[in-house]
Amino acid sequence: MENEQAKGKNPKKRPHGSWPRGAWKERIKARSRSLGLQVESIKRDSEALRNDQKFLDSLDIVKKEAESAADHHSWFIRAPLLERAWANLRAAEVALIPYMSDNEIAGQSITVLAKAQRHLVSDDLRLKELSERIEYIRSGKIGPTDRTLLATTLEAAYEAEDMEIARIRSLRNILWSATLCVTFGVVGFVVYMWYNPVDLSLCFRSEAASQSVRGEGGRDIVIACPSNEYRARSEADLPAEAASSHDSASVAIAGLAGAALTVVAAIRRLSGTSSPYALPTAAAALKFPTGALTAIVGILLLHGGFVPGLSALDTRAQLLAWAVVFGSAQHLATRLIDIRAEKTLMQAGKAGVPRSTKQDDGVA
Numbered sequence: 001m002e003n004e005q006a007k008g009k010n011p012k013k014r015p016h017g018s019w020p021r022g023a024w025k026e027r028i029k030a031r032s033r034s035l036g037l038q039v040e041s042i043k044r045d046s047e048a049l050r051n052d053q054k055f056l057d058s059l060d061i062v063k064k065e066a067e068s069a070a071d072h073h074s075w076f077i078r079a080p081l082l083e084r085a086w087a088n089l090r091a092a093e094v095a096l097i098p099y100m101s102d103n104e105i106a107g108q109s110i111t112v113l114a115k116a117q118r119h120l121v122s123d124d125l126r127l128k129e130l131s132e133r134i135e136y137i138r139s140g141k142i143g144p145t146d147r148t149l150l151a152t153t154l155e156a157a158y159e160a161e162d163m164e165i166a167r168i169r170s171l172r173n174i175l176w177s178a179t180l181c182v183t184f185g186v187v188g189f190v191v192y193m194w195y196n197p198v199d200l201s202l203c204f205r206s207e208a209a210s211q212s213v214r215g216e217g218g219r220d221i222v223i224a225c226p227s228n229e230y231r232a233r234s235e236a237d238l239p240a241e242a243a244s245s246h247d248s249a250s251v252a253i254a255g256l257a258g259a260a261l262t263v264v265a266a267i268r269r270l271s272g273t274s275s276p277y278a279l280p281t282a283a284a285a286l287k288f289p290t291g292a293l294t295a296i297v298g299i300l301l302l303h304g305g306f307v308p309g310l311s312a313l314d315t316r317a318q319l320l321a322w323a324v325v326f327g328s329a330q331h332l333a334t335r336l337i338d339i340r341a342e343k344t345l346m347q348a349g350k351a352g353v354p355r356s357t358k359q360d361d362g363v364a
Contacts (some may be wrong), residue, residue, distance in 0.1 A: 024281050025070040026244045029086045032063050035092055042099050049099040059095075078222035079277070081170055083162070090158045093306075097151040102142050105150065112154045119160035126153040161343045164348040171221040171344055175337065184290040186252055189296060193248035201243040202226050202251060202299050204313040222314070226250035226299070226323070229316045251299050252292040257293025258327025266331075266338060283341045289333050291327035298326030 039059060042051050049056070069085035100108065113127075113134050120127045130153050137146050193200060203225040223230045227246035263284050302313070302322065313319045 024082060028066055028070040028082075028089070031089050032066050035059075035063060035089060038093075038096065042096060042101075042104065043154045045104075046099045052099075055095070059092055062092045083165075087162070090155075094151050094155045094158070097154070098147050100147070102140055104134070105142055105147060106140055109134055109150060112150050112157070115161075116153050119157045119164070120153075126156055140171050141243045165277070168279055168344055168348060170280045171341065172277045172279050175279070175286055176343075179282070179286045179289060182286070182293055186289050186292045186296070190248045192251055194245045197243040197245050197247060200248075200300065202247045202296075202303060202319075203242050204303065204319065224313055224316050226254070226316065226319055229362055248296060250320065251295050254320045254323035255292040255327030255330075256288055256296025258295065258324040259287045259330055261318045261324075262291070262328055262331040262334075263287050266335075269338075277346060279341050283334070283338050286337065287330060290330040290334055294330040295323040295327040299323055299327070 039049075039056070066085040066088045069081040069088075097105070097108070109130075113130055116124070116127045116130060126149065130149055130341070133143070133146060133149065137150075201212055203223050206222045206224060221231070223242040225244055225247050227244045227250045228242075230242045266284060266287070299319065299322065313322065
């Protein structure tokens with residue numbers, strides 16, 4: 001009976017909440033547990049909180065919402081779940097401030113000030129007022145409006161942090177969208193050329209490539225294509241006639257190889273980020289399809305005689321070598337994106353500039 005039950009079970013199916021969680025999900029679970037301990041600590045000293053059952057029930061709902069988001073295993077709605085979880089937990093932390101004792105307020109005040117200094121601009125009125133009141137609050141001289149000041153300042157700091165994360169997420173989404181668009185364009189071109197290789201031939205004709213076979217007129221005539229080399233039977237043979245379905249794919253692969261070199265070089269300058277959105281990864285991913293695209297366009301420009309002196313490549317090896325070079329050349333454009341990504345990450349958590357002089361260069 002046990003064997004039959006075991007056979008009837010689906011070993012791939014896991015119960016809800018048992019799926020492996022990423023680091024950001026574990027942080028949410030840990031933050032939720034920490035919030036629960038904080039509530040229990042405040043309840044011991046706050047009769048108002050113990051008697052406010054409606055508020056306690058709301059806190060339980062907030063915790064369950066956050067943990068539910070952490071337990072969800074859908075990759076496609078990861079960002080909304082992440083932001084919903086953090087929004088719920090932060091709202092609960094702000095709502096607990098009025099119930100804290102004087103000692104707890106004195107201890108939390110410096111944390112709130114540090115958070116505000118990191119995410120709010122220096123001329124924010126709440127930050128200025130809290131900076132003036134911080135010594136009184138820490139010494140226990142808590143005024144009637146200090147709790148409200150702490151709550152509103154912390155809420156504003158969280159909102160500013162959310163906006164910083166939103167800018168990172170927006171740029172990440174733009175980069176992935178661009179990567180998909182360029183990839184579709186390259187794949188579409190390769191597929192078209194697979195069935196119509198003659199339309200945009202990537203083959204070159206050389207008149208001094210081989211010493212063993214002679215064409216008409218006593219000249220060596222070789223047609224070099226990305227996927228192969230052909231010895232022409234006569235001077236009337238056109239390079240387009242030797243074009244193969246594999247030519248465009250060969251150039252694209254060579255361009256990918258060139259792009260991979262620039263990605264390896266870019267990794268050398270990368271540093272880790274605490275952002276939940278892998279912005280450096282999105283910037284690096286864009287280099288690959290862009291490298292394939294620049295390789296194809298570059299070979300087409302050479303074929304059209306756009307670069308003087310490079311309109312005729314002697315061998316297939318030279319042709320592919322130039323494709324690798326053009327694939328690496330995409331870094332001239334994508335490095336600007338790398339700089340923008342690094343700047344966006346560095347600006348997160350570094351407000352401190354008066355609102356009147358701060359430049360808003362975030363991505364909408």
